[in-house]
Amino acid sequence: MVLDQLAHPIVQAPLAGGPSTPSLAVAVSEAGALGFLAAGYRSGSEVAGDLAEVRERTAAPFGVNLFVPGRDRPDPAAVRAYLNRLRDEAARYGAEVGEPRGDDDDWTAKLELLLRERPAVASFTFGCPDPEVIAELRRAGVEVWVTVTDPAEADIAKRAGADVLVLQGIEAGGHRATFADRDDGEGLGILALLRLVGAGFEGPLVAAGAITDGAALAAVLCAGAAAAQLGSAFLRAREAGTVEAYRRALEGDASTALTRAFSGRQARGIRNRFLEEHSAFAPSAYPQVHHATSPLRAAARRSGDADGFNLWAGQAYPLARDLPAGEIVTSIGAEARAALAAAARRPRSQPT
């Protein structure tokens, strides 16, 4: 398994939509953790370019994350109503609302790329690939990781032949990886998820959600994870593509919330004006709403207005550090070892 080759039990979360860069993946993998390219929202050829760049700059293993095309059928009337709301947003930023189109995120081209280029790991979000797809990737020497949020999704991924389950707790930033979009304030926390799924899966578990420092990493290792997938911890890394206004928001401590306002799918971000004003009205309609808000978010980013675009972040984002990615890996790895050693030698932890 790829996880066995890592010096640190740390996986960089794929951070689709800007923060993910080849430089970030390279820096993380070179430091002895597992870097990731986020293929989501990008064309097959763009991802091919990213992958070639990472290959050129490191011989270490890395992963590529794909969004699995959904089967949800958005309500056209609900989408139209939300587009009307967005026109004022568009005017504010001198942009036009985007076309609310459906698409499969260039699924076939990306799968072919994976089979051809064979990265160490392919991870999947928003669903589980068909067993035939998983089998084909495995035959090609690609380890298949499937992201799940509850025991039922874990069962599907197990039966489909996944090598590794990435368990995403409700604390995690960015999109909920649920196989179908759903109202999910009731989602399982990462500790509960690890313990409930752990007993029934023989392969390694990777824990995601609110793991932003070494003590939290040590915690999920104790709870049965083979490694942790860290997102917010890398958002402020020098190599990340996180824009300045987003970085400034990450220096604060505003609370986060789940919202469909930006993409039409539940995702966790720092509360800002856009989230507060539109969350109650946003339909379940992914990727239609994503495409509709895309030009608005791009314009807000360009103007440096953190109130106008998605500030994805997990619940523990205030603990993220502004450091080179390699230092983030080594410091969190060292902290985790120290936390484990300290907890193991506490007097109260000894038999009486």
Next chain:
Amino acid sequence: MVLDQLAHPIVQAPLAGGPSTPSLAVAVSEAGALGFLAAGYRSGSEVAGDLAEVRERTAAPFGVNLFVPGRDRPDPAAVRAYLNRLRDEAARYGAEVGEPRGDDDDWTAKLELLLRERPAVASFTFGCPDPEVIAELRRAGVEVWVTVTDPAEADIAKRAGADVLVLQGIEAGGHRATFADRDDGEGLGILALLRLVGAGFEGPLVAAGAITDGAALAAVLCAGAAAAQLGSAFLRAREAGTVEAYRRALEGDASTALTRAFSGRQARGIRNRFLEEHSAFAPSAYPQVHHATSPLRAAARRSGDADGFNLWAGQAYPLARDLPAGEIVTSIGAEARAALAAAARRPRSQPT
């Protein structure tokens, strides 16, 4: 500190409303953890009786938990509308809807009892006592623990002079301990809460939420907790007052949800008919709704119908064991030590 005297870093959550019994507190404390009496919903004189019984049966330290009277002002029209809904429920169980009265849960009598009887620990839920009250208890030799759910509540408890903070994550069963009732699907998971609050408090932290086995206990110890408060883990204990229909529900794996349907305050329980049918209509009105539904819930309990009363449980309740409480303590304590030792010696956790 009381926590330093325990053989196991385990605190029995106060389980108000039935499961808490003097026998449970005695068994837990005798096993080297910290047993608790739940004073909530009981009169001062009833609690005095419980306390005397525990004292008679063990010399080990134990705690008493009080509900802090709230300052929320329920909307009378919303309460009336909900009472109308409840009439069909009442008819179903041959009961009458209770009077939706406000009260202070016999606060003054219970405080006087604590000052007189001086249990090792007094813990508080639903708010933070005034600094003068905390100072008086501490002068009497009673350690003061305050339950909090976010960094802002933790700051209030620290400034008021609390000895210990009990951090309750969103995963926890039973009532959310928020100082005011609020829509709280966005509450912090226990790992995030531990890491966000940990840096700013010098005293011990006790972690609550989805900690039902030793691996989860080891996890929160790594994340900075001095001990964990376990609720669901003790619901099936032989000594608990959990009724049979509730015990059978705990053997399943239905998911949990937050609801105001039973009490007018957010609480996590196993989904059942009452929860599904009424959650969307229940107002924020505690303890008015608690008193209104009380006769209905009592009747459903008597008839053994688990669809008609509150099945409080945390997200990891399926891991709870049907054992004597002392064996629950010693087995979870031993598992936690084993999990810490295993995580500390894993090859991937070593420096490279």
